[in-house]
Structure formats: C-alpha cells, structure tokens
Amino acid sequence: MWQFFHKLGSPKWFYGIAGRFMPWLLAVGLLLSLAGIIWGLGFAPAERYQANSYRIIYIHVPTAFLAQSVYMMIAVAGVITLVWKMKLADVFVRAAAPVGVVLTLLALFTGAVWGKPTWGAYWVWDARLTSMLILLFLYIGIIGLGFAYSDEKAAAKAVAVLSIVGVVNIPIIKYSVEWWNTLHQPATFKLTEKPAMVPEMWVPLLMVVLGTYLLFGWIAFYRMQTEILRREHRTRWVRDLVQAGGQSQLKSGGA
Template sequence: MWQFLKQFYHKLGSPRWFYGIANRFMPWFLVIGLVLAVTGIVWGLAFAPKDYLQGNSYRIIFIHVPTAFLAQSVYLMMATAAVVTLVWKMKIADVFVKAVAPVGAVLTFLALFTGAVWGKPTWGTWWIWDARLTSMLILLFLYFGVIALGSAISDEKSAARSVAVLVLVGVVNIPIIKYSVEWWNTLHQPATFKLTEKPTMPAEMWVPLLLVVLGLYLLFGWLALWRMQTEVLDRERRTRWVRELVLPGGGARP
C-alpha cells in the first residue's frame, strides 16, 4: 500500500500524467455531484418540514452551510498544497492553489451573502460585526490577496513561493472561524451540522443538507480538476505532449 501511494505521489508530479488521470475522474465527479446536490436542494427547499421557530426562512441553510463549510475546506486544501510547494516544490501543488483560489473566493462570498439574507429575518439586520461573520470576511480578503499576489509576480517560481507563504500565514484564521462562537459571545448560532456528533435536526432536514454538502464537494472536485487542466496546458504549452494533444484542426484529442 505504501509503495502504491509513493508511486502515485511521484506520478502526480508529472503534469502530463495529472492531465490524463483528471480526465478519468472529472465525469464521475460532475455527474454524481450534480445528482446529489440537486436532490438535496430540491428536497430541502420543497419537501423538508418548516422549522418550528424560523418557519421557511431557515431553508437558506441548504445553500449557506455547504458553501461556508466548503469555503473553509478549500483554504485548508490550499494550505496543504502550500506546504507541498515549499517543501517538495511540486508544480501541481502550486497549480492547485492558483486554480482553486477564485473558487474559494466565490464560495466565501456566497456564504456571506446567504448568511446576510438569513440574518435579516433572524437577527433583524443584514450585517453585524459578529466574530463569525468578521472572520469569514477576513477569509474572503485572504482569497483576494492570494489571487492578487499570484497575478502581481511575473516569475512563476517566486509567485508560487510567495503565495504559499501567504496561504500558510492566513490559515490561522480557519480555527478562529470554527471556534468563534465558542470563544466569544456572538449572535451566530453554533454549528448546525457536525459530522462527528449526532444531528440536532430531524432526518428530514439533515439528510438533504448532507446530500448538498457531499454533492458540492464533488462538484468542487470537478471544477478544480478542470481549472487545473487549463492551467497545466497554459504552463506546458511549449512542451511536446501539449502540442501533440492538439490536433491540426485546433481540436483536442479525446
């Protein structure tokens, strides 16, 4: 098993091998992710029971919680890739960070926006400088900073190192987001859904929520691989295998 993982790790360092293996996983991620996400969203928005306190306004949870959860997870993935970039200097790790940073920024914005929409009927205001909201806003700025720094440095290796350092500095914000409702007196409620604890909601609510979370992770996987493929082709455009990948007519080989 260890030998297999070692071989897989070394192969992953090859842009050409990564491009090929990504093609195998992407259709599965896309189809299964769409089925799970659409099923969960339709179930949650149309068929889940009303909340006894918040009525129908709580249904935005089926968008808010998955996007907030994934926005933080994406940053942790970037931090892991940043360590690989700095220690082992694997190109694919830097490609991953550059490819998913905009995705993480969009997810964070959606989490903040849906949280504001949910907060209006619940708290009576669109925004408050609550510890959880403020730390999520900082996460959005961190994503913007990663994107801007990567674009500002023309040298590929220098950009990779600088971005990796920034990502690792910013990762301290993730535990602040997670434990903000426990460390400070905030309006934001504790975690609605925890994988390590028994759900406090009835199954008619948490099952569709879980489906959306799983579906969104798979859709992120598809999108990340697609964006990484695009970045790999751009970086390797002068290599023989990329030139061979493109047919004379301009189309790509299957």
Template structure:
C-alpha cells in the first residue's frame, strides 16, 4: 500500500498511468453523459409541477455535484501536500482548481435559469446560492494565490492552507436547505432514502452525473500531464518524451 502511495507521488509514473486511463475516461464519460442528457432532455416525462423547465436539472445537478466534489478532492490533496509534501498533490490542486471553478459557474448559471420560471427571479440571496457563490470565489482565490507566489514550495503550502480553510463551506452548501429557511429544494439524491423521482427521470440523471465525473477525471489527467511536462521539463525522461513526439 505504501509503495503504491509513493508511486502516485512520482510524476513519471503518474504520467504513464494517466496516458493509459485517459482514452477510457473520455469515451466512457462522453457516452454516459450524452446518453443521460439525451434521455433526460428529450425523452424523460414532464414534471407534474414544473413541466419542462425542470429539465435543466440534468445539467445543473451534475455540475453542482462536481463543483463540491472537486473542492473536497483538493482539500484531500492539500492535506497530503502539508503532511507528506508530495509535489504531485499540489500539482493536482493547481490543475483542477480552474475546472472546479467552471463547474461552479455552470451550476450557478443553470440554477439561475431554473430559478426564473420556478421562483420568478434569476437570483435570490438564498443560503444554498450564496454558499455556492462563496465556493466560486474560493476557487478564484486558490487560482490567484497559486499563481501569485513564484516559489513553488511556498505557493504549495499557502494554497493548501487556503483550500483547507475554505473546506468548511462544503457542509454549509450541503446542509443549508436543512439548517435555514430557503427556497432551494432538498437534495435530489440521498444515500439513505429512495429517490422521490420516477426511475425514467432519475436514471438519466445518474448517467449524466457518472459521465461528468469521468469527464472530470480525463480533464484532471490532461491538465496534470501538462503541468508535469512544464515542471519536469529539465528531466531526462521528459526530454526523451518530447524527442519521441509523445509529450
């Protein structure tokens, strides 16, 4: 187990593994996401209260899931950075922070589109919406801080601390609909409860969620490979990779 853990900290080893995984992540993810979106947007039945406007859920929910999950992954990597000082963990944080910001923006945008016909307004300072906006600012802060400090080690430590401070916002996002009076509806999926939607509505949603997670995996690998080539540009294995045309 420890040997695998240390191998994961090797940029060269990770680069090779990522190259093998990426085609599977991309095509399987794209297939599941496309199937879920086509099924949900075109063939799932209308909601008895919201009609067709609820279909934005098939984009909104996967984006919101990823927005929070990516930050939790970053927090785990931040712990590894601070405790074990494995530079690949910091590289992960730097690579996926922009991706997390995009998913958060997409969740906010689709939420606003959904909110207009449902609540009669594009935006309200609802607890869930406000905490999601804070998450977007946290992503921006991580991106800015990691770019502002020239020394890699100092940037890694400072960014890791910021990520861990901001992780307190994740449970606020999750439980905001239970802790406060909000307009936002409760979670669509709960591990301890049966889905309130019919199977022909929640199955495509599940496919879209799984597909987007796999697409994120592909994006994370792609961006990390780019960062590895930049950081390790002076090493022999990267120079050989570039000469062979694979880098």
C-alpha cells in the first residue's frame, strides 16, 4: 500500500497508469449511465404521488451525490498536499474543481426543475438547497484562489486549507433534512436500509450513480494528464512523449 502511495508521487508513473484505465472508465461508465437513464426515463413505473415528474431523479441524484463526493476527494487531496507535499494531489484539485462546479450547477438546476411541480417554486431557501449553493461557492473559491497566486506551491497550500475548512459543509448537506424542518425529502436510498422504491426504480438509479462516478474518473484522469503535461513540459520524458506523438502522426498521415 505504501509502495503504491509512493508511486503516486511520480507524475510520469501516474500519466502512464491513467492512460491504461481511461478507456475502461469511459466505456463502462457510458454503458451504465445510458442503460440506467433509458431504463429510468422510459421503462420505470410512475411514482404514486409525483407521477412522472420524479424521473428527473435519474439525473439529479447522481450529480448531487458526485458533487459532494468530489469535494470530499479534494479535501483529502488538500490534506495530502499539506502533510506529504505531493504534487499530484494538487494536480487532482486543479483537475477536479471545475468538474465539481458543473456537477453542483446540474444538481441545483435539476433540483429546481423538480421543485416546481413538487413545491410550487423553483427555489426555496431550504437548508439542503442553501448548503448546496454554498458548495458551489466553495468550488468557485477553490478555483479562484488557485489562480490568485503566481507561485504554484503557495497556491496549492492556500487551496488545500480552503478545501479542508469547507469540508464542514458536506455533513450539513447530508444531514440537513434530519437536523432541520425542511421541504427537501430524505435520502432516496441508504446502504444500511431497504430502499423505499421498488427495484424497477432504484436499480436504474444505482446504475446511473455508478456510471457517473466512473465517467468522473475518466474526466479527472484526462484533465490530470493535461495538467501534468503543462507542469512537466520541460522534463525529458514529456519532450520524448511529445516527439513520439508527433512521429506517430506523421506516420499515420503518410500511410
């Protein structure tokens, strides 16, 4: 385990291993997500009280889950940056934060669309919605703080501190419906309890959730590879990689 953790300190090693996993993450993620969405939107039964309006759950829940999970990953990367000063941890933060913004925006938008027929309003200052909005501001703050410093090491430390401090918002999001009297419904399903929905409803939802996480892995790896090339462009292995890529393009063009 420690040997693997030590290897993560090598951008060159990670670049290569990420390239091996990316095709599988993309293929399986797309397969699960598309199958789950088609099943949920087209073939799952209507809900007793919300009829067909509940079907937006197959987009809202995966994006909301992942938006929170990505921030937790960023906070862990922040700890690694401060304690072990591992460059790859900051690379992950730079790669994942913009994805977190998109996911949070999608969760807020789909929640608003779902809230109109359910609550009669697109937005209410509900504890869950407000804490999700704060999550969006935290993501934007992480991105902005990263660009506020010309020194990458200073920027990495500042971003790490903000991400760690902001992680207190995650349990607030999760338990807000239990701590306060809110309009937002409780969790759709929990690992420790039997799902309230029939399998025809929650199985496709679980497929989309798993598929979305895998697709995030593909996007994160791709963006991390790009960031690694930007940071390591003066190293010999990157120059050799670029040269090899150019030669392969010439060969394919000549063929």
